[in-house]
Amino acid sequence: GESVGLHLPTLSVQEGDNSIINCAYSNSASDYFIWYKQESGKGPQFIIDIRSNMDKRQGQRVTVLLNKTVKHLSLQIAATQPGDSAVYFCAEKRTGFQKLVFGTGTRLLVSP
Amino acid sequence: DAGVIQSPRHEVTEMGQEVTLRCKPISGHDYLFWYRQTMMRGLELLIYFNNNVPIDDSGMPEDRFSAKMPNASFSTLKIQPSEPRDSAVYFCASSLIGGGGEKLFFGSGTQLSVL
Numbered sequence: 001g002e003s004v005g006l007h008l009p010t011l012s013v014q015e016g017d018n019s020i021i022n023c024a025y026s027n028s029a030s031d032y033f034i035w036y037k038q039e040s041g042k043g044p045q046f047i048i049d050i051r052s053n054m055d056k057r058q059g060q061r062v063t064v065l066l067n068k069t070v071k072h073l074s075l076q077i078a079a080t081q082p083g084d085s086a087v088y089f090c091a092e093k094r095t096g097f098q099k100l101v102f103g104t105g106t107r108l109l110v111s112p
Numbered sequence: 113d114a115g116v117i118q119s120p121r122h123e124v125t126e127m128g129q130e131v132t133l134r135c136k137p138i139s140g141h142d143y144l145f146w147y148r149q150t151m152m153r154g155l156e157l158l159i160y161f162n163n164n165v166p167i168d169d170s171g172m173p174e175d176r177f178s179a180k181m182p183n184a185s186f187s188t189l190k191i192q193p194s195e196p197r198d199s200a201v202y203f204c205a206s207s208l209i210g211g212g213g214e215k216l217f218f219g220s221g222t223q224l225s226v227l
Contacts, residue, residue, distance in 0.1 A: 032214060043116075043203050043218030044155070089155065098143060098209060099168065100216060102155040 010107040019080045023073040023090035030092035039086045085110045116219035124225045130192040135204030147203040194226045
């Protein structure tokens with residue numbers, strides 16, 4: 001089956017740095033993408049989403065970039081804080097289909 | 113709103129026992145999802161409901177797993193009999209897709225350990 005591809009790498013950054021987390025997806029029919037943050041012992045928490053008719057979307061300290069040509073998503077976190085330490089998942093779906101497919105996640109470690 | 117509420121938070125049981133996980137979705141949401149999370153397989157969708165009706169249960173691993181949603185405010189996921197390989201964190205999530213939003217709101221999960 002198709003899947004969002006992410007190993008579980010670890011990204012270590014210093015507090016105040018900008019972080020970039022990447023995700024490759026394989027289903028070219030997917031047209032909606034979401035980034036989730038999961039802290040230890042908690043469920044995934046919505047961060048930001050983007051539809052396939054957009055290339056970029058900004059939130060508070062976060063930006064999601066979508067490159068449909070190479071089927072690539074990235075999450076940029078500005079001025080990373082220790083509270084940003086978590087596992088980040090990208091997820092994809094296709095409009096009209098409710099199944100949200102998750103990648104395997106990236107662990108972000110922020111050192112003070 | 114209190115968010116999606118799951119119980120119990122932790123469940124430890126012995127192989128062969130019946131396990132029932134419970135979920136209360138966010139009021140007004142029309143979709144409810146059950147996910148399972150393991151280190152090996154990540155987050156997997158087991159089943160989802162729309163307006164209390166099961167729509168897609170293709171992710172349910174075996175007949176030992178069953179899910180029900182008797183009303184808009186309650187769902188259960190049952191494993192009978194349980195096996196050690198069922199050990200995982202089980203998440204319930206809800207969303208209001210009919211309103212144009214598609215983001216899922218997750219509960220805190222149930223950590224299941226089958227010995």
